[in-house]
Amino acid sequence: MEFISNSLLNYCETFSEPESELLKELNRQTHLKVGQPRMLSGHLQGRFLSLLSKLIKPTNILEIGTYTGYSALCLAEGLSRYGKLITIDPNEETNLFAKSFIEHSAFKDKIELMTGDAKQIIPNLNQTWDLVFIDADKKNYAVYFDLVIDQTNPGGVIIADNVLWSGKVVDEKKDKDTLAIHEFNHKVSTDERLEPLLLPLRDGLMLLRKK
Numbered sequence: 001m002e003f004i005s006n007s008l009l010n011y012c013e014t015f016s017e018p019e020s021e022l023l024k025e026l027n028r029q030t031h032l033k034v035g036q037p038r039m040l041s042g043h044l045q046g047r048f049l050s051l052l053s054k055l056i057k058p059t060n061i062l063e064i065g066t067y068t069g070y071s072a073l074c075l076a077e078g079l080s081r082y083g084k085l086i087t088i089d090p091n092e093e094t095n096l097f098a099k100s101f102i103e104h105s106a107f108k109d110k111i112e113l114m115t116g117d118a119k120q121i122i123p124n125l126n127q128t129w130d131l132v133f134i135d136a137d138k139k140n141y142a143v144y145f146d147l148v149i150d151q152t153n154p155g156g157v158i159i160a161d162n163v164l165w166s167g168k169v170v171d172e173k174k175d176k177d178t179l180a181i182h183e184f185n186h187k188v189s190t191d192e193r194l195e196p197l198l199l200p201l202r203d204g205l206m207l208l209r210k211k
């Protein structure tokens, strides 16, 4: 399900900051060579992630779900001078692809790509976070949230992608993934530690600012 028409999306992209040549090429190569290219954040959401990161100026960013590295490169644009971004994904093939683009970027020394299951890796990261992007397997969104919330600094922001799940969250009968996302949305929006905003950008972005 597309939430806005292609012509409106093109209009929004035309009047937003353009993609860099590297991101444009990454987007193109992902569509040519990698399965499920719809997973890539894309121009408009990528510019949103970049702008938000620039406003926060994070020192430490955690991304769960790298895929081909598009969103990692966008989020890294806002890192503070000595900032670092850790991104985690178990898929060795897409990780190799992502690495080849990260290495050609201005952020090659700032992005660390870790191969593995985020559920196993995060508890061993001795780190606090200013910005977290959850964009992996939907059934574990609540698990990822529980793993990062205590390590998120006050004023820090957790973003979760695909929280409208192609609009299925409002269906009466929900499949497993839809139910997991719906329960995640309910859990975080009623958490007193957070200021939630569910933004209907692309497939839905949940923004959670920790008080």
Ligand SMILES: C[S@@+](CC[C@H](N)C(=O)[O-])C[C@H]1O[C@@H](n2cnc3c(N)ncnc32)[C@H](O)[C@@H]1O
Pocket (backbone or CB within 6 Å): 039, 040, 041, 042, 064, 065, 066, 067, 068, 069, 070, 071, 072, 088, 089, 090, 091, 094, 116, 117, 118, 119, 135, 136, 137
């Ligand atoms: C929607 S894609 C990420 C898209 C990327 N963030 C972007 O916007 O370009 C989801 C990714 O989550 C990864 N993933 C699945 N299970 C995971 C896990 N347990 N830990 C970390 N990543 C996982 C998948 O391999 C896939 O590459």
